[in-house]
Every structure is written in C-alpha cells, then in structure tokens.
Amino acid sequence: MRFSGSIRAATALLMVVGLTWPSPASGQNARQGLLTLDDARLFYEVRGSGEPMIVVHGGPGLDHRYLRPGLDILATRNTLIYYDQRGTGRSTTDVGPETVTLEAFVGDIEALRQALGHERIHVLTHSFGSIIGLAYARAYPDRLRSLVLMNPVEPGDRFSAETSRRRAAARTESDSAELATLTTSEGFAAHDPATLEQVFQVAFRAAMRDPDRVEELDLELMDATARNGQEIAELLGGEVRREEPWDWLEEIETPTLVVHGEDDAPPIEMSAELADQLPAGRLEVLASGHFPYIEAPDDLLAAVSAFLAGLQPR
Numbered sequence: 001m002r003f004s005g006s007i008r009a010a011t012a013l014l015m016v017v018g019l020t021w022p023s024p025a026s027g028q029n030a031r032q033g034l035l036t037l038d039d040a041r042l043f044y045e046v047r048g049s050g051e052p053m054i055v056v057h058g059g060p061g062l063d064h065r066y067l068r069p070g071l072d073i074l075a076t077r078n079t080l081i082y083y084d085q086r087g088t089g090r091s092t093t094d095v096g097p098e099t100v101t102l103e104a105f106v107g108d109i110e111a112l113r114q115a116l117g118h119e120r121i122h123v124l125t126h127s128f129g130s131i132i133g134l135a136y137a138r139a140y141p142d143r144l145r146s147l148v149l150m151n152p153v154e155p156g157d158r159f160s161a162e163t164s165r166r167r168a169a170a171r172t173e174s175d176s177a178e179l180a181t182l183t184t185s186e187g188f189a190a191h192d193p194a195t196l197e198q199v200f201q202v203a204f205r206a207a208m209r210d211p212d213r214v215e216e217l218d219l220e221l222m223d224a225t226a227r228n229g230q231e232i233a234e235l236l237g238g239e240v241r242r243e244e245p246w247d248w249l250e251e252i253e254t255p256t257l258v259v260h261g262e263d264d265a266p267p268i269e270m271s272a273e274l275a276d277q278l279p280a281g282r283l284e285v286l287a288s289g290h291f292p293y294i295e296a297p298d299d300l301l302a303a304v305s306a307f308l309a310g311l312q313p314r
Contacts, residue, residue: 034090035115039099042108043090044083048075051145051308052118054109055082058127058153060236061229063089065218067126070293073301077308078122083112085132087228095228100235102243106136113143122308124148127290131155131240137254146311147256148304151264151290152274155245159270167265170206178202193226207290209263216294246277255280257307259300261288282307 035042045064055071057064063084074080084091086099086108093099109132113121122145125133130152137147154163171179179202182188187195200219205211221229256278260271262285275281284303288295 035111037108037111040086040093040104040108041091042083042086042112044081044112046116047072047080047082048078050078051122052113052116053078053080053122053124053148054112055080056109056123056125056129056132057082057085058125058129059085059088059229059233060128061088061225061231061233063091063222063225065089065220065222067293068218070216070291070297073293073297074124074304076301077305081112081116081121083108084225085232087232088225089222090224092224095231095235097235100232102132102135102236102239105132105236106139109136110140110143119143120145120314122146122148124150124304125152126150128153128236131236131245134245134249134252137252137256138248141252141254144254145314146308147252147254148259148307149256149274150259150292150300151261152258152266152271154266154270155240155249155274157241158246158273159267163266163270166267167206170263170265172206175202175205191226191230193221193223196226196229197221204290207265209261209287209289209295213294217291249274249277250279253279255307255311256282257304258283259292259303260285261290261292261295262286263289265290 030045030047032045035044053074055064055067057067064082067082072080085105086093087095109123120143123133123136125148130149133147133149134155137144154160179199182195182199182202185195188199197219201214204217205214208214258271258275258281260268260283268285272283275283286292286296286299286303292300
C-alpha cells in the first residue's frame with residue numbers, strides 16, 4: 001500500500017474541551033481535547049513532558065483506556081499523546097469501509113501531529129497498533145523521530161500457526177469453556193459492554209505472565225467501543241491480511257525498537273525477524289506477557305529510555 005499523503009483533514013478544527021489538572025500517576029499535568037476532521041472526531045489526552053510521543057493502542061476495536069495508568073510511567077520522560085482510534089472510546093466516525101481503512105488510521109496520527117503543532121514525533125504502539133505505526137513510518141518518515149513497537153502482532157502470517165499454538169497452550173480448560181459460553185451468549189451477540197468486558201478479561205488471562213494480574217487492566221468498555229469494535233477489527237484486519245506488510249518493511253528506515261514479552265503469544269522468532277528486517281530495528285526482550293507496562297514497567301521504561309537516548313540529536 002502506498003499513501004498519497006492526504007490526511008483528509010484540511011478543515012480540521014482543534015477544540016480543547018477539558019481543563020488542566022494534576023495527573024496522580026505521572027506527577028505531570030494532563031489535558032483532553034477533540035480534533036474534528038471531515039469524516040471523524042478524535043478524542044485525545046496529553047500527559048507528561050518532554051519530546052512528544054503519540055501512543056497507538058491495540059485492538060483493533062479497543063480504545064486507549066486499557067493502557068492507563070500503567071503506561072503513564074513513560075510520561076516521566078516524554079509527552080504522551082493518547083487518543084482513541086476513530087469509532088472507539090470517545091472518538092467517532094460513521095463506521096464503514098470508506099472510513100475504516102489503514103490509510104485513514106495513519107492519517108489520524110498525522111492530523112494529531114499537525115494539530116498539536118509538533119514538527120517531529122515519536123510513535124509508540126501496542127499490539128495491533130504496530131501495524132498502524134509501521135504504515136505511518138512508511139508514509140511519513142520525515143515526521144518521525146522513532147518508532148516503538150511494544151508487543152507487536154505479526155505483520156502477516158508467517159508465524160501464525162506457532163502463535164495460535166502458544167496462545168492455546170497458555171489458556172486453561174476452564175478459561176476456554178468460559179470463553180465458549182460468553183461468545184455464544186445473547187449479550188455477546190448484542191455487543192453488551194459488560195459481556196465483552198468479561199470476554200476480554202478471560203481472553204487476556206492467557207496473555208499475562210501472571211494471569212492474576214489481568215485484574216490490573218482497565219477493560220471497562222465504552223458503548224461505542226463495544227458497539228463498533230468487532231466491525232472495525234474485521235475491516236482493518238481484512239485489509240492487513242490482503243496487504244502482507246512483511247513485503248515492505250525494508251523500506252522503513254526509522255529507528256525502531258521492538259519490545260517482546262517472553263510469555264506473549266507470538267514467538268520470539270517473529271519479533272526477532274521483525275527487528276532484523278527493519279533496517280534500523282532493535283529487539284528488547286522483557287520478562288512479561290502481552291502487557292509489559294503492567295508486569296515489567298521499570299524494565300520497559302529502561303528499555304525505551306536507552307533506545308531514545310541513543311538516537312541522533314534532533
């Protein structure tokens with residue numbers, strides 16, 4: 001996929017809708033705002049101080065709240081710009097094949113950068129957000145200082161069989177039975193937020209090094225996230241499967257840190273190949289599952305800090 005560079009945001013309007021208040025997790029001030037585009041409205045939250053880093057959450061079809069407050073540890077060294085991807089959380093769009101595309105999601109990052117007045121940014125992604133981050137690095141290399149791929153999904157299907165095997169092996173029989181019950185329930189079919197929260201709670205147990213720590217994730221879903229998440233996942237997931245990003249990773253020259261959790265479902269070989277195929281890629285392995293900001297926050301901060309410290313001066 002090639003991006004035209006158009007972000008469909010010529011008429012973007014930046015509206016700050018919150019007051020500044022102290023952030024207890026980071027000790028820094030925070031503010032919220034809405035960015036209105038011609039086909040979407042993006043909710044964002046800014047925390048911390050230092051060079052700007054836009055945080056791209058996973059899913060697809062979740063919102064940014066599951067990353068907080070754990071990831072706020074990075075706000076001690078960077079200004080973190082969280083946002084809800086279009087159609088989830090407090091961001092809106094008319095969900096459909098015209099508005100939910102990889103190009104549109106990449107354009108949303110660029111629209112945020114422009115609206116907030118940053119010449120160049122760092123981008124940190126989690127899980128499926130890595131696909132969006134890699135596509136942004138391909139489309140806007142001159143606007144990107146660095147890319148951090150935290151527990152990325154595979155950009156293709158070379159390791160899909162091993163990933164599925166590891167995921168199944170990590171899940172207990174009782175969790176599998178509970179998931180089967182939940183995903184065939186009326187609440188699941190109706191996109192009930194409480195039911196979907198239970199689904200994620202059970203599914204993510206197997207994604208933790210210590211399954212009991214899943215309780216530390218904020219998985220309370222807003223109505224829009226519950227209503228639109230599955231459709232967004234199908235639309236974006238289908239596009240990525242057709243695209244096969246492995247084919248264009250060598251084009252990305254942005255310094256990139258790949259953070260891999262030892263107990264995550266994707267095998268270490270996938271993350272190693274990802275880091276190796278990126279011309280300026282580097283791999284860091286942490287003692288965690290899929291959520292290192294919960295299970296290894298100090299090690300995550302150390303890894304990201306060392307990586308950013310090694311970048312060329314601006």
